[in-house]
Amino acid sequence: MEGEQMSGSWEPAIAGLRAHGLAARASADRVSEIAADVQQRTTAAAIHYAAESDYLRSALALLRAHLADGQPPRRLPAARVWPRPIRDLWKDRVLERTGGLWQTVPGTAVVDLMRSAPASPLLDAVIEQAEALQASLHGHRRHPRMYEKYFPERDGGVRDALGGGGQPARTVPGFPDPGHPVNLTFAGGTGLRIQPARAEEASQLKDDEFAVHHRALAFGDAVLDLLVDARLNGALPQAGRLRGAGRWLGREEDLVPARAAWPAKLNGFQAVTLAGLGLLVLACAALPLTFGKAADLFSHYSLLFAVSGTLALAGAAIAYRTGPRMIQAPGLRAAVPGIAAGLLALSVWQGQGPVADHFFAGPYERYERELADGCLAASPYRSDAVQTRVDHGVLLVTPTSQGTTLRLGPAEDGSTHPLRPVDAATRRVLDDLRC
Known part of the structure; x- marks a missing residue:
């Protein structure tokens, strides 16, 4: 019974592994089929790389579980495809x-x-x-070390690079290997070539590196054969549900739609949209500074400027990515998004000050808003009949006529806390006035 349960849990996992393998092979064929459209071909290559990595990653996960004689993972690992607005960035990262x-x-x-x-x-x-x-991994890591900087002969050119002519550049002290990244970056020399004495080794490393795709598929197939024989008694299951980038095979345009590019030269209407977006970014970047000033947080100016700069960079990035699509309309319609962005920027710019002052008011403003203009409006403690001052974080409100001096706190600049009585006498006065 336990063996049947174990086999039952392995069958969907192996079926999923087979699905990843079929997707990896089909994606490789898809890349070779697409030749004319560069955008579509590079997207197909990204799908191929992602599907191939998912196949290898899933094979390793199941192999570890098999060798440990444990249960397979419920879901095979698969790299996540990023949300649609940033899939072009996902594609660039995968490639x-x-x-x-x-x-x-x-x-x-x-x-x-x-x-x-x-x-x-x-x-x-x-x-x-x-x-x-x-x-293959060794070739990927070591092949760049096969190069060296050198000084070609005056009339040598390509012949020196291929035939070993010219003079090798002196290495940086402390880094004797000519192929070390430090030497490839800082050593003298005007040319770059494979080290003549290591040409055969470099060729082998390059062949190993380029064979990684074929070897990844072969490794996944070998693991699949092992698991089918050991866990399913040789009965190859149907391909299971596919996850990851392999699901987009054959739908390259839907996965990464072609994005509009910025024109080489903006016309007047397009410039209006660009200016409007810039004003909106500037207004939003000023929000942390405005609220920080109202909240009396300028002692942390470095943090405020960091947040403001982050907002500016994020806004500029969003404008850069969405701007070309906004200015595609002909004529005056290309300026409509800029006009709307400019009006919104004006609203944000004009409104952020009053909003910040409302939420982060000083003790005198809070007294007027919370008490003097409300329950104390008809009392001896109304705004035009008192003298106020702050003493050690306490707001003292003294009526010009006879009466108890109110002691309210906390009296802080840029505070969001309401004023409360700090002694019993103040509490009695407010209770009598139903505050």
């Missing part, structure tokens, strides 16, 4: 990081764990593919 493939390559700890398990031909195949992936 830059190859979908996180290099970070997913199994390490030596996983290989040692496999070697400690009972040997089998299928497990040996998994170990072989894992070692091949490690060789």
Whole structure:
């Protein structure tokens, strides 16, 4: 019974792994099918990298669970596709990081764990593919170290770079390896080439690095074969539900729609929109400073300016990304978003001061708002019949006629706390006046 339950929990997990594998292979074919549209081809490449990494990541997760003789994860790991407004940034990140493939390559700890398990031909195949992936990772890390800075001969040019002519640049003291990043950045020399003595090694490292995609698929397939044999008695399940970027296979335009670009030269109406967006960003960036001043927080000016700068940068980034779409309309319609943004900026600019003063008022303003203009309006403590001063955080309200001096607190600049009586005499006066 326990074995049947274990098999039942493994079947959907293995089905999901198979779905990831099919998506990874189909995405690779999709990239080769698209040739003309560069935008669509790069999106397909991003889907391929993400699907391939999901396949490798899922295979590793199930392999670890299998070797530990435990339960598979309920959901196979899959990289999340970012929300639609920033999917172009997601695409750039995936292409830059190859979908996180290099970070997913199994390490030596996983290989040692496999070697400690009972040997089998299928497990040996998994170990072989894992070692091949490690060789690709080694090539990815070491291949940049094969270069060196050098001084080409006056008439050498490409011949020196390929044939070993010219003079190698002197290395930076303390960094004897010519391929060290410090030497590649700061050493002298006007040219960059593969070190002639390491050309064969560089070629092998490059071949290993470029083979990572084929090896990732081979590793996932080897793990799939191992799990099907060990957990499902050789019965290959149907592909399960797919998660991650593989779901967007064949829908590249829906995944990352083409974004409008800024024109090389703005016309007058488009410039109005740009100016309106700039004014709105400026008005929003002033909010922390206005409220900080009203709340008497300018002693923390560095924090206020940091928040203001962050708002300015965020607003500029949003305007940069959304602006081209706003100015696509012809003629005067291209200026409508700018006019609306300018009016909103004016409202924000004019309204932030009164709003800040309302919420962060001084003790005299709070006395008038909370008491003098309310329950004390017809009493000897109305605004035009008292003398007020602040003493050690207490507001003293003395009527010009005879009467008890009210002691109210806290009397702080920029405070949001209501004024309250600080002694019994003040409390009795306010109770008598029904305050």
